Amino acid sequence: MRSRIEDVAAVAGVSIKTVSRVLNHEPNVRAETRERVMAAVTRLGYKPNLSARSLAGQRSYSLALVYNNPSRNYLMEIQNGMLEACHAHHYNLILGPVGIGRHTLPDLSALFENSRPDGVVLIPPLTDDAVVLDWLEEQEIPYSSIAPRDPDGHIGVRMDETTAVVELIAHLVAQGHRRIAHIKGPRAHGACQWRHAGYRQALRAAGIDYDPALVVNGQFSFESGITAANALLDLPEPPTAIFAANDDMAAAVYRVAGQRGLRIPRDLSVCGFDDTPIAGHIFPALTTVRQPTSSMGTIATEQLIERIRAAKGGRMVTVDHAVLVRESTQAPRRR
Amino acid sequence: MRSRIEDVAAVAGVSIKTVSRVLNHEPNVRAETRERVMAAVTRLGYKPNLSARSLAGQRSYSLALVYNNPSRNYLMEIQNGMLEACHAHHYNLILGPVGIGRHTLPDLSALFENSRPDGVVLIPPLTDDAVVLDWLEEQEIPYSSIAPRDPDGHIGVRMDETTAVVELIAHLVAQGHRRIAHIKGPRAHGACQWRHAGYRQALRAAGIDYDPALVVNGQFSFESGITAANALLDLPEPPTAIFAANDDMAAAVYRVAGQRGLRIPRDLSVCGFDDTPIAGHIFPALTTVRQPTSSMGTIATEQLIERIRAAKGGRMVTVDHAVLVRESTQAPRRR
DNA sequence: TTGTACGCGTTATCAC
């Protein structure tokens, strides 16, 4: 049978409460006592029982990743990042897939009734779901937001997506493009407005008029990208470059271009956002914005843990972006 | 404060043991009593406390997905499938990423010392890791295998990959291909040998001699596919069709073909295996074998749960495959 | 068929 706290106490010659103190880094323990306890812990290979801890301590030592409908790649990256932080801080990771619309809240509360995580990490579009946020506040559940539309008053992690896009579009402009189209993301994501804002801002800076016909809606999905790309390329005067709000939609542009016999980048320049694996795998390799998604998962988790430790702990961290110029963009052909 | 089992007992006018019986579907409870208890449960919105349950019952009501280095898409699908089954059977899902080689066992045992899952689902190449299997047997931990090299004596889920590949290659042969190359998977995977076996078997059936020069090694990664594709296309007499052992490597073939100015399928037919999202997203859409990965995760989990319930429960389930003929394969050009 | 009493391995309250 595995050793219990009581065994450790016996070996160390102290009471179980003292062992508990040492294990939980509580004050009021003599250094010498602490060492004796730690020695006993090591000698017995003692591991605290999580269930007992949770039961007595009113917390589960687990964090939930709550999501409803993100892209698989994005989710996987965030998850890996969280896993790393959870591992480092001895937390468990709980997956919290929730339904959309009116299913969100019931699913979320069911998650809490069962697993009782000590806090949650929110990813878009849930990050900005007022219903969810209100519920969490009301229940006084600590949460950390990834890419929230409004960073003020929240902890978590974000990136300056607008600036990133400004740089990306500036690259296209520098190559000589002037008819640059944009496939937007879904309205519910802050990413949608930031990336669109960056697009407009860059055009303005370049002295290019904003043409609403060159901006179409997408849903971040490959399929929505197909529709959007077709709409753009059916234009009387089609764009020479297309900036898709994420890589999946950019991949869809590749497909539509291929079907129409257009060569990228010779006949059409394409760029995306996120730098998911597909960006480097499709041919020609996609020019895009690198987002350190995995790190963002790690950071969001660390901030959450600090918030759990202290009511005012944690902050909103801004991570760096990078424009990755690859093979899918070049100067437009002369007419 | 949330209701406890004692509150339910009070409302139903029975003892807590009876409530426990009802909740755990134990026998020896009158139907009428059972109903009274259930009514009380519903009325109070009672949810058992998982920690207390685990502590008293010596089990965690959680299952672990153990993996070391699978493709992201594959992992995500399996995970989603498991999540579904876990949800349905009120289990929690624990992620168990473990290191490779000598790190595997320590990581695995650490997972158990912390989270104590009631069972684990293994995916390749861990499914066939003798060290892992021995350890699990020794610890008497129930496990379920996905695509094990040797299905006998194990429970879990598999697919007849050899037959699937035979059908896939037969399709190429029917189109007139005779120089068909194969990029193999990593040796540690059963998938590597099954797919290779199907390849050879189909050639034999078609009366085509096996040419070792047309078979190169890959690692299932995109990068390894690049190397392999280059080797194949550098051949004095290059193949007219390439069967990559998975979709990621097939995507790499697309990239290399693109770089060399070869058009798919006009100049080269390509097919893969798995039907990951990328298969439908790249241009032209990839001919591949559909594997119901998510369902396989669900099935493996269900079998595991049966094994947990009964020492001899669960079995090895074989799921159906399907060859998806899309745009990447056509008759080879005449010389 | 139903109920009592104890144990699971921690944390936390208080006294010392």
Place this chain on the structure above:
DNA sequence: GTGATAACGCGTACAA
């Protein structure tokens, strides 16, 4: 700075 002892909420021999 340290230690008895009572929770924490549920499962389960054992008794009835």
